[in-house]
Amino acid sequence: xxxxxxxxxxxxxxxxxxxxxxxxxxxxxxxxxxxxxxxxxxxxxxxxxxxxxxxxxxxxxxxxxxxxxxxxxxxxxxxxxxxxxxxxxxxxxxxxxxxxxxxxxxxxxxxxxxxxxxxxxxxxxxxxxxxxxxxxxxxxxxxxxxxxxxxxxxxxxxxxxxxxxxxxxxxxxxxxxxxxxxxxxxxxxxxxxxxxxxxxxxxxxxxxxxxxxxxxxxxxxxxxxxxxxxxxxxxxxxxxxxxxxxxxxxxxxxxxxxxxxxxxxxxxxxxxxxxxxxxxxxxxxxxxxxxxxxxxxxxxxxxxxxxxxxxxxxxxxxxxxxxxxxxxxxxxxxxxxx
Amino acid sequence: xxxxxxxxxxxxxxxxxxxxxxxxxxxxxxxxxxxxxxxxxxxxxxxxxxxxxxxxxxxxxxxxxxxxxxxxxxxxxxxxxxxxxxxxxxxxxxxxxxxxxxxxxxxxxxxxxxxxxxxxxxxxxxxxxxxxxxxxxxxxxxxxxxxxxxxxxxxxxxxxxxxxxxxxxxxxxxxxxxxxxxxxxxxxxxxxxxxxxxxxxxxxxxxxxxxxxxxxxxxxxxxxxxxxxxxxxxxxxxxxxxxxxxxxxxxxxxxxxxxxxxxxxxxxxxxxxxxxxxxxxxxxxxxxxxxxxxxxxxxxx
Numbered sequence: 001x002x003x004x005x006x007x008x009x010x011x012x013x014x015x016x017x018x019x020x021x022x023x024x025x026x027x028x029x030x031x032x033x034x035x036x037x038x039x040x041x042x043x044x045x046x047x048x049x050x051x052x053x054x055x056x057x058x059x060x061x062x063x064x065x066x067x068x069x070x071x072x073x074x075x076x077x078x079x080x081x082x083x084x085x086x087x088x089x090x091x092x093x094x095x096x097x098x099x100x101x102x103x104x105x106x107x108x109x110x111x112x113x114x115x116x117x118x119x120x121x122x123x124x125x126x127x128x129x130x131x132x133x134x135x136x137x138x139x140x141x142x143x144x145x146x147x148x149x150x151x152x153x154x155x156x157x158x159x160x161x162x163x164x165x166x167x168x169x170x171x172x173x174x175x176x177x178x179x180x181x182x183x184x185x186x187x188x189x190x191x192x193x194x195x196x197x198x199x200x201x202x203x204x205x206x207x208x209x210x211x212x213x214x215x216x217x218x219x220x221x222x223x224x225x226x227x228x229x230x231x232x233x234x235x236x237x238x239x240x241x242x243x244x245x246x247x248x249x250x251x252x253x254x255x256x257x258x259x260x261x262x263x264x265x266x267x268x269x270x271x272x273x274x275x276x277x278x279x280x281x282x283x284x285x286x287x288x289x290x291x292x293x294x295x296x297x298x299x300x301x302x303x304x305x306x307x308x309x310x311x312x313x314x315x316x317x318x319x320x321x322x323x324x325x326x327x328x329x330x331x332x333x334x335x336x337x338x
Numbered sequence: 339x340x341x342x343x344x345x346x347x348x349x350x351x352x353x354x355x356x357x358x359x360x361x362x363x364x365x366x367x368x369x370x371x372x373x374x375x376x377x378x379x380x381x382x383x384x385x386x387x388x389x390x391x392x393x394x395x396x397x398x399x400x401x402x403x404x405x406x407x408x409x410x411x412x413x414x415x416x417x418x419x420x421x422x423x424x425x426x427x428x429x430x431x432x433x434x435x436x437x438x439x440x441x442x443x444x445x446x447x448x449x450x451x452x453x454x455x456x457x458x459x460x461x462x463x464x465x466x467x468x469x470x471x472x473x474x475x476x477x478x479x480x481x482x483x484x485x486x487x488x489x490x491x492x493x494x495x496x497x498x499x500x501x502x503x504x505x506x507x508x509x510x511x512x513x514x515x516x517x518x519x520x521x522x523x524x525x526x527x528x529x530x531x532x533x534x535x536x537x538x539x540x541x542x543x544x545x546x547x548x549x550x551x552x553x554x555x556x557x558x559x560x561x562x563x564x565x566x567x568x569x570x571x572x573x574x575x576x577x578x579x580x581x582x583x584x585x586x587x588x589x590x591x592x593x594x595x596x597x598x599x600x601x602x603x604x605x606x607x608x609x610x611x612x613x614x615x616x617x618x619x620x621x622x623x624x625x626x627x628x629x630x631x632x633x634x635x636x637x638x639x
Contacts, residue, residue, distance in 0.1 A: 037457065042516035043509070051516055058523050065530045069537055078541040159512070162505045233553055234560075241561035245568055277575055279568075284636030287576075294565065295417070297424035 052127025067106025253280025390465025477506025
């Protein structure tokens with residue numbers, strides 16, 4: 001459990017690690033999707049090519065875009081790109097770095113899909129079975145069939161149970177041939193991708209390493225700054241809500257005191273804290289009125305300035321508090337530092 | 339257990355995470371529902387289309403409604419929409435933002451169902467086997483029109499005696515499945531492109547308004563939660579006081595009726611306070627009866 005917690009915390013520690021985690025999960029998900037997907041070659045002359053190439057190319061494109069969609073940095077990148085200049089300059093190298101790092105991560109799942117598809121062989125077999133060289137592999141001297149007929153027969157190669165061209169070309173021969181080509185393509189593709197990744201990683205320090213370090217630092221900074229801003233806003237909203245509700249209840253009980261002309265009773269000494277926590281609402285009618293008022297007449301989003309001169313300009317638009325001042329404890333600390 | 343607790347805490351950390359978690363769970367549930375559902379095509383001419391399209395579209399509607407129901411924010415949004423304006427003005431941008439985020443999250447599970455259905459193919463084969471052109475397939479080309487509909491309707495049923503080893507049935511089945519899967523991948527592609535464009539282009543339009551709407555919608559959610567917590571706390575204290583008053587009044591009544599003189603001795607006082615003067619079976623019974631028949635008024639002033 002401890003190990004799991006450490007791994008979890010490691011991935012959470014910064015956005016890049018988190019994205020690496022998502023990237024790994026998507027790669028695994030793409031292999032899982034491929035094995036769960038029921039490949040079903042149509043075995044008809046023109047449909048085969050469309051289906052085979054479609055399954056080879058469309059899901060990787062979807063996975064690539066999904067990699068971007070799931071990456072929170074994309075909205076950060078777009079925001080940084082479109083924001084007005086203001087007093088902070090914009091650095092295009094930072095934007096380029098962010099885009100490249102997102103694109104690299106998003107490429108992993110599609111590459112995995114294409115590799116797995118090629119190494120498995122079903123797609124290529126389905127797509128190119130009509131292009132098998134019958135002269136070399138099969139029996140070209142078979143009683144002449146029209147071109148269309150030959151195409152139809154060859155199109156059924158992937159569907160063993162309806163294949164009827166055993167005289168023309170043996171099914172196993174054709175399938176082995178196509179699979180061999182598919183697997184060779186698959187391994188070449190994996191080799192190419194790995195070589196590219198190796199070159200990118202090893203050659204990068206040879207070109208403007210200092211500029212690279214700078215871009216990386218500032219892109220991390222923008223990410224952290226945005227997260228901290230969101231957290232601060234959430235904290236602030238919490239404190240704002242607490243004070244707003246507190247003032248709402250106080251306002252309710254003061255209103256009622258004024259309306260009924262009650263003299264405030266002297267609370268017994270021991271019940272001080274409990275009485276205060278009751279927020280001045282001590283019977284059913286008052287509580288009902290408070291609940292009704294909460295729905296019908298929500299308090300304005302405007303906290304009353306504190307009685308003490310803390311000097312913060314937060315709520316201070318110079319308006320005097322509308323309710324008679326009730327002795328307050330030091331609650332100004334909640335919002336005076338924002 | 340620890341692992342689940344951590345994952346649980348991560349999702350609980352803010353309400354958006356909770357909603358994303360629920361959304362993901364509903365999507366997984368919809369996949370599980372589909373795999374465990376026993377699809378059984380009726381293989382009769384008009385029933386096929388109704389069954390196939392019904393299975394494809396009715397569960398998504400149910401999942402969409404479930405997504406709306408399970409999302410706490412939909413109640414918060416409705417309340418914010420319907421409340422009278424009063425001293426706090428209503429901001430339509432906030433309500434629109436909340437509505438769009440609720441609908442987006444609720445759409446995920448239905449879309450997953452539809453895509454899984456299309457990629458699997460059974461629904462479309464069942465619904466459209468009767469609409470295929472029989473001339474394209476050898477086994478159906480020379481059959482009379484009346485019979486061909488019957489035969490085509492039986493295509494989804496592999497175990498039917500007529501269709502068991504028919505190559506034409508397999509050909510039609512493959513053909514429809516191919517279209518179904520192509521449609522499924524296309525739907526997925528279109529949705530992903532739409533999601534990508536939405537994420538990429540949103541900061542280009544009114545980013546400041548969006549940040550404000552997001553902040554205030556989060557605020558409304560937090561405020562509602564804190565209000566409920568405050569009310570809970572308040573009712574707890576209220577109940578405590580109410581019950582204390584009740585016990586005190588029972589104690590006074592019993593003292594009046596039984597003329598018990600206050601006992602001397604300070605050591606026994608601590609425990610007596612807890613017993614609140616109710617020290618035998620009859621008194622307890624009377625107290626319980628009074629609690630049931632004559633509950634005290636809701637007034638602790």
